[in-house]
Amino acid sequence: MTAPTSDKLLRSAARKSRKREEKKAQIARSAQLVLQELGYANTSLRDIASRAGLSLGSLHYYFEDRTALIIYCVTSYKRRFSEQLQEAIAGANGRGAVIEVFTEALASSIVTDASTHRLWYDIRGQALFDPAFRPAVTDVERMLIDSTESAMKQAGGDQSVDGAFVYALIDGLFRYHLQGVITGNAYMKDRIQQDFKALLDGVF
Amino acid sequence: MTAPTSDKLLRSAARKSRKREEKKAQIARSAQLVLQELGYANTSLRDIASRAGLSLGSLHYYFEDRTALIIYCVTSYKRRFSEQLQEAIAGANGRGAVIEVFTEALASSIVTDASTHRLWYDIRGQALFDPAFRPAVTDVERMLIDSTESAMKQAGGDQSVDGAFVYALIDGLFRYHLQGVITGNAYMKDRIQQDFKALLDGVF
Amino acid sequence: MTAPTSDKLLRSAARKSRKREEKKAQIARSAQLVLQELGYANTSLRDIASRAGLSLGSLHYYFEDRTALIIYCVTSYKRRFSEQLQEAIAGANGRGAVIEVFTEALASSIVTDASTHRLWYDIRGQALFDPAFRPAVTDVERMLIDSTESAMKQAGGDQSVDGAFVYALIDGLFRYHLQGVITGNAYMKDRIQQDFKALLDGVF
């Protein structure tokens, strides 16, 4: 029944905080599955709670509100995505190799992670209306632009070209083909890769 | 007491139908104002009705449901936009002139019609989840790609480049700068025009 | 330009009134089709108007309100039904023949006019709550009891048995088998006829 030392208290608090963070991450993972299936406007906290096997109340215990939860989901995924990009690039030597690797990474992610990306576009669209989403969007795009610039540098291209400019173009192409994949009218991986290659050849 | 001639009946029906169409267009105009202010997810039919000075019931008298109304709004605006583009291009002679005119049209629309465009991006994002929006999105993009191809032809550029490819790039840039304008962090018309010029110089 | 004589006016008014009555009957016929398909609670005036090829306004031109229209439909059908019963009975000679004819008329109507009868039961149920329907229900049941009594007399049975009592029993059986037919679990015409015969043998 002796009072715990301050040290013990600190360590206990840290352990708790870590546990809490892990739980949040775990919730986010299952939340993401619902979100990317139904979209921002059509996903209720009920949907998320039931998928996560949690009560509605518990959800609010971990996340301030709906917006906070959604932001958490999106950023954590996109962070992973941009890290993947960076890793892929890091292993490539020479302009041609960089373009090839980058092209491949983008093209295959369009197909593999189509649902996740459409969620990102959904949230990014929300940010045009709701300022609450803007910081998260800015962060994510900062990471994506960084990845783009890494690739440009690694490819040894013209240093004067702006990374954001190139990012915007890539993003335009990426979204367009993502839409094609999801709409299902036309999915031609060759065509996608060829388009990316044409673009990167021009700007890197 | 004489029965109206068939001719009269037909003309009367046509007049009615035209009046109805005009009313729909008028409703759509005010609906658009609310929609572009609040976004798809946050705009209720009540918001729209009150802005249009109409009862909720009347709104449903003219539009089947929320989706139909929103689609009507977006397509009618975007149609006007792409017509403007085509007109602007039609008046330009020579590659340089086309690029200049196109660049100017895009850059200024980003600023002037920022809110309208963000609504378009919102709906286009919805279409990734809700198939109901897809036909409308496809139609609008078809018009935009057509406009792009018109410009490419008028500029006398490389005929082998795909219009959709170019459209996707322009759109990427357009959206990126639109976001900049709306987020308000940075609006530099010079920079926008310069980016568009750089892109069009490369692809036309 | 001479004023029409009073006689002419009267005849014209009568003609109009007859035309109006015909039109009402015609509307009622198509209204009945919808009503017996959807039921009282689920049929809107819109449903009826569209089926009748009329505008909503016109419906109100001919019928005071929803209730009046529905009552009109039900009574006009049930009147026809009870007339059929009377005719069938009128042609039968001898107790056995009356029972046979009556049994056959009831059993076959259960199947042939199932939808119509269920509408009747629906309205009769409404009358337990809404007094507006009561006079119509009373009228119809008066006719049905009359038919029952006709049959009893024609069969030469015990004169002291109350017609309403017999009607209630027949109706119970009728409704029970109607439910069987509509629910679809079991339709055995033999069984139905046998039940009616057993009942009538006992009470006639």
Place this chain on the structure above:
Amino acid sequence: MTAPTSDKLLRSAARKSRKREEKKAQIARSAQLVLQELGYANTSLRDIASRAGLSLGSLHYYFEDRTALIIYCVTSYKRRFSEQLQEAIAGANGRGAVIEVFTEALASSIVTDASTHRLWYDIRGQALFDPAFRPAVTDVERMLIDSTESAMKQAGGDQSVDGAFVYALIDGLFRYHLQGVITGNAYMKDRIQQDFKALLDGVF
């Protein structure tokens, strides 16, 4: 800080579930009051919620939807009714006593619980249109037929007569007199009892 034993958890869950069931029953009781007053078609969930002293949301917390709530109300009442019948019969010895007791139970319930019974007839009528109500109606009628058969057996009557047949006749008479009571034109308990006695004497 010790984890609750599995046993405790189970008991707690059971307690919760029981509490929920009690609350549902309580809601159903007050819902029934409104329903039997206004009828299926005219009772809104708002009416029910306000009578139960609950918010509209809470109603949906306990019942999936309007239909589920209504079904719950009707079946729980009718179950009680048929149990009462069985109890009444169980105490009677000899054919005459059974008939007397049964007659009395039916006749007095027509008066005492008129409103409840009319709700039953309303729902049973709905079932002819809406399949959602059919299972409940089938269940209730099964119970009523069972009660009828119990009585028949207890009275020691002809074993070959079908219970459903007898039920249908009783029901016809029951409903007819119920209508008389509710319509208010004529309520004569003597007459009602006499009719039931005449019927049961014939079929038991």
Place this chain on the structure above:
DNA sequence: AATGAATGAGCCTTCATTCAT
């Protein structure tokens, strides 16, 4: 005689959130 336009009240349902336990 007939109808298109318009309405306002009402309906069922869903939702994010709060709170006592």
Place this chain on the structure above:
DNA sequence: GATGAATGAAGGCTCATTCAT
């Protein structure tokens, strides 16, 4: 730490009815 209970506001939509033409 977690949850069941409860809510109030809001949402999309339907309806019977009225009225000017």
